[in-house]
Amino acid sequence: MTNPTTMKAWLYSQTTGGLEKNLTLTTTAPAPPALKNNQILIRVLTAALNPADYKVPAMPIVNRLLISKPASPCIDFAGEVAATGAGVSEFTTGQIVFGDLGLPTKFGTLGEYVVTVAENLCAVPEGVEVDHASTVGVAGQTAWQSIAPYVTAGAGEKVLIIGGSGGCGTFAIQIAKALGCVVTTTCSTKNVEFVKSLGADEVIDYTTEDVVGVLKAKGQVFSHVVDHIGEPADLYRESDKFLLPGKVFAQVGANWMPLFAVRLLRPAFLGGGRRRYVPLFWKSSKEDLGKVGELIKEGKVKVVLDSVFEFEDAPKAFEKLRLGRARGKIVVHVAERE
Incomplete structure (x- = not known):
C-alpha cells in the first residue's frame, strides 16, 4: 500500500493539569513519514495504557526535548502490518502482530498508524485475542523481566509480589506460578x-x-521480591528480615518516583536496606514478547482486562x-480489523 x-x-502539545486534559482528537493528523529500510508500518487495532504513558511525557526534559509536538501518547499495541521497509523479511502485509514502540515517540499508539x-x-499467536495481545508490550514483558x-x-521458590491486582501484578502472579514459584x-x-x-x-x-509485620514474622523465606507500589515505606529497609541473603529486591513501580533513588542510594546505617536493590526498567525484547505470548496461548497466563474504551473515549481511559485502582489492564480500540 501507499x-x-x-x-x-x-494529540497533545502539553501536559499541564494532566495529559488527559490536553488530548485533542483529529482525523487529519500527519501520518508517520516514509519507512526506512528496517521499519514496519502498523495500523493499530488496540492500544494498551500504562502509567508511564502519562508520567513520562510530564517529565520536563522528555516533554521539551525528546518528543516533538503535537504527539500521540502510548507505546503498546496490537495491530495489522500495513507496509514494510525494503529490508524487512520477517513480517508481511496483513499480518496481525503485537508489541511496543520501544520508547515514547511523536507517533504513539493512540494514533491510527505507528512505525x-x-x-x-511478534505475530499474535493463534487463538489469542487482539485486545489481550495488546497488553503484553510493557506490562507483560516487565513482569517476565522482573521474575x-x-x-x-x-524449584518452588517463594516469591513476594507487592501489588498483585494491577496491570503488571496480574501478569507477575501468573508468570511466577508458571515458573513453579510459590x-x-x-x-x-x-x-x-x-x-x-x-x-x-x-x-x-x-x-x-501490617504488611511488614506479617512478613517479618515469617523469617527469611523469600527468594525474590517484586515491588510495584513502593509502599509500605519501610518495606525495603526491613527486607533483610524476610528476604534470603544474596537475593534481590526488584523495584518495578512506585507511587512516588524519587523512591527509586532514595532506596538505591541510602546506605544501611542511615536507614537503607541490606539486600540487593534493583530498579527495574522494562526493555523491549522479541524473545520476551514471544515467551509471554506463548504462555497466554497455552492458558498459563490469562490477560485481565479492567476495562475497554472506544477510541472516542480515550481521555476517560x-x-x-490515573486513579490507580484498575484491576488488570485498560485498553482502547483504535480501529476495526479490515
Missing part, C-alpha cells in the same frame, strides 16, 4: 479473591494487616488509569 499521509489520532522495528514485534531472571524454574502477594480487601483466582498462594490484605 503510505497514508493523514490519520486519526489523539516500529522487527525486534519490537524469570531471578528464580530457578520449577506466590505471596498484597492487595486490598476487595481484590483478595481476585488475586487468589490468578494463582496467588497467600494474600496479605494491606488494608487490614486515562482518567481511570
Whole structure:
C-alpha cells in the first residue's frame, strides 16, 4: 500500500493539569513519514495504557526535548502490518502482530498508524485475542523481566509480589506460578479473591494487616521480591528480615518516583536496606514478547482486562488509569480489523 499521509489520532502539545486534559482528537493528523529500510508500518487495532504513558511525557526534559509536538501518547499495541521497509523479511502485509514502540515517540499508539522495528514485534499467536495481545508490550514483558531472571524454574521458590491486582501484578502472579514459584502477594480487601483466582498462594490484605509485620514474622523465606507500589515505606529497609541473603529486591513501580533513588542510594546505617536493590526498567525484547505470548496461548497466563474504551473515549481511559485502582489492564480500540 501507499503510505497514508493523514490519520486519526489523539494529540497533545502539553501536559499541564494532566495529559488527559490536553488530548485533542483529529482525523487529519500527519501520518508517520516514509519507512526506512528496517521499519514496519502498523495500523493499530488496540492500544494498551500504562502509567508511564502519562508520567513520562510530564517529565520536563522528555516533554521539551525528546518528543516533538503535537504527539500521540502510548507505546503498546496490537495491530495489522500495513507496509514494510525494503529490508524487512520477517513480517508481511496483513499480518496481525503485537508489541511496543520501544520508547515514547511523536507517533504513539493512540494514533491510527505507528512505525516500529522487527525486534519490537511478534505475530499474535493463534487463538489469542487482539485486545489481550495488546497488553503484553510493557506490562507483560516487565513482569517476565522482573521474575524469570531471578528464580530457578520449577524449584518452588517463594516469591513476594507487592501489588498483585494491577496491570503488571496480574501478569507477575501468573508468570511466577508458571515458573513453579510459590506466590505471596498484597492487595486490598476487595481484590483478595481476585488475586487468589490468578494463582496467588497467600494474600496479605494491606488494608487490614501490617504488611511488614506479617512478613517479618515469617523469617527469611523469600527468594525474590517484586515491588510495584513502593509502599509500605519501610518495606525495603526491613527486607533483610524476610528476604534470603544474596537475593534481590526488584523495584518495578512506585507511587512516588524519587523512591527509586532514595532506596538505591541510602546506605544501611542511615536507614537503607541490606539486600540487593534493583530498579527495574522494562526493555523491549522479541524473545520476551514471544515467551509471554506463548504462555497466554497455552492458558498459563490469562490477560485481565479492567476495562475497554472506544477510541472516542480515550481521555476517560486515562482518567481511570490515573486513579490507580484498575484491576488488570485498560485498553482502547483504535480501529476495526479490515
